[in-house]
Amino acid sequence: MGTLNLHTDITKRKEVEEALRNFEIARKKEIHHRIKNNLQVISSLLDLQAEKFRNRKIINESEVLEAFRESQDRVKSMALIHEELYKGEELDKLNFSLYIKELADALFVTYKIGNADVSLNMDLEENILLDMDTAIPLGIIVNELVSNSLKYAFPDRENGEIQIKFHKNGENGSIIEKK
Numbered sequence: 488m489g490t491l492n493l494h495t496d497i498t499k500r501k502e503v504e505e506a507l508r509n510f511e512i513a514r515k516k517e518i519h520h521r522i523k524n525n526l527q528v529i530s531s532l533l534d535l536q537a538e539k540f541r542n543r544k545i546i547n548e549s550e551v552l553e554a555f556r557e558s559q560d561r562v563k564s565m566a567l568i569h570e571e572l573y574k575g576e577e578l579d580k581l582n583f584s585l586y587i588k589e590l591a592d593a594l595f596v597t598y599k600i601g602n603a604d605v606s607l608n609m610d611l612e613e614n615i616l617l618d619m620d621t622a623i624p625l626g627i628i629v630n631e632l633v634s635n636s637l638k639y640a641f642p643d644r645e646n647g648e649i650q651i652k653f654h655k656n657g658e659n660g661s662i663i664e665k666k
Contacts, residue, residue, distance in 0.1 A: 515579075519569045526566035533559045557634070560597065564590055564630040568622055580616040586626065587611055587653055591633050598637035604646035605637065612654040 537555035571586050572579075591607055617625065633649065641647040 519572045523566045523569035526562050526569065530559045530562045530566065533562065556597075560594065560630055560634055561627060563593065564626050565623060567593070568619075568626055572619075580618055581622040583615050583617045583622055583625070584611040584613050584653060586622070587629055587651060590626065590629060591649075591651060594630065594633045594637060598634060605641055606646075606648045608648055608650045610650070610652040610654075615653065615655060 533555050537552055537559075540551045540555075567590055568581055568586060571581055571589070588609060588611060591609065595605075595607055629651075633651070636649050640649070
């Protein structure tokens, strides 16, 4: 009878695994950064194209320029998602509460020019993380709701309020259930 002890040093393997994890994180951050930059270029190109129509009397300026502005807002809302993912610690999930706040603030700056006293009231539960498949379409919906509210909800009034509430819902307290 005897015993056999076998020891293997796995230090190098663990170091390689950690290096691969770090590389993957850096790669995903770079992808989000590049997507954000490309979307910002698209937004700038839309702005340049809209500039061609600003001084033409033949074209119904409000419709053409409004179409360009709406397209820019949609592109900016997607770029903001990728910017938040780039800045955040979670590369596959977005802190949607923070995103809503930044998106709504940006839209208020864009549209508030004609709305003297329209206020924004947000009730957002903190740290609600959404995956990309949920965050992008939901971000576009929030973009449409806020921008349409700013454009059309207060035509004959000098003041008003837009409320945004976002909280977890459901038995398990999550918004996303993957099956």
